[in-house]
Amino acid sequence: MRVATWNINSLKARLDRVLAWIETAGADVVCLQELKCATADVPVDAFAAAGYETAAWGSGRWNGVAILSRVGLADVRQGITGQPQFADAAEARAITATCGPVRVQSLYIPNGRDTADPHFPYKLAFLKALAADAAADATGDLPFAAMGDFNICPTDDDIWDVAEWTGTTHITADERDALAAVQAAGLEDVFPRALKYDRPFTFWDYRNLDFPKNRGLRIDLALANPAFKDAVTDAYVDRNERKGKGASDHAPLVVDLDL
């Protein structure tokens, strides 16, 4: 089966591309992030017509996560245990579901904005809660993966030029330590193939010709438990989906499983 995660940067603006991609890619399960619409505005009928059930948590203009599945959808859980709030609100950043033989979590980790911004400790707190939340699924027999936009480059190789990002979020030791704690719960980074160049970036800023110049980041990850990891036969970033007018600034991360 084929599982994918993709930050689509607005479901409304990207619907045609999402429908086209899930069909041509033949994805069985798709984790989406940054819906940027309310739960009630998620086009579940369009996904149903394409053969997919939908679990979604949207909250309007920002954030929003979903899971599409054509292999069943059960045991849906919104948010994570102990999820911190920001500005007194629980943001739509996590949804988990069992899809046939696998359990997947669609995650949109807070950006952090700036290391001096309140959003930064919020990001770290979210990751700390995630590490505790993931422990049960990570050690279970059911194949499980926490997938999504982690907004962290795990290593200096996961960014086009780390020197250009000195002092910014996404590459700090605090963030990498928080990510390592999530992995220490029993989840391993499923490292994808690059379809072009040497590194499998998943995000390129719209500005500055960053995509043509391959100034990218690898921030979209699939963290898998042993049962999931053992079933992986291939993983790659579909950078072709980043091309052309109307693309998201993220490309889908695709994982194939012998399940």
Next chain:
DNA sequence: ATGGCATAGCGACTATGA
């Protein structure tokens, strides 16, 4: 030191993203 580009929202601009 800042913006670039893209998105949504009652909008003629701002906030957010990474």
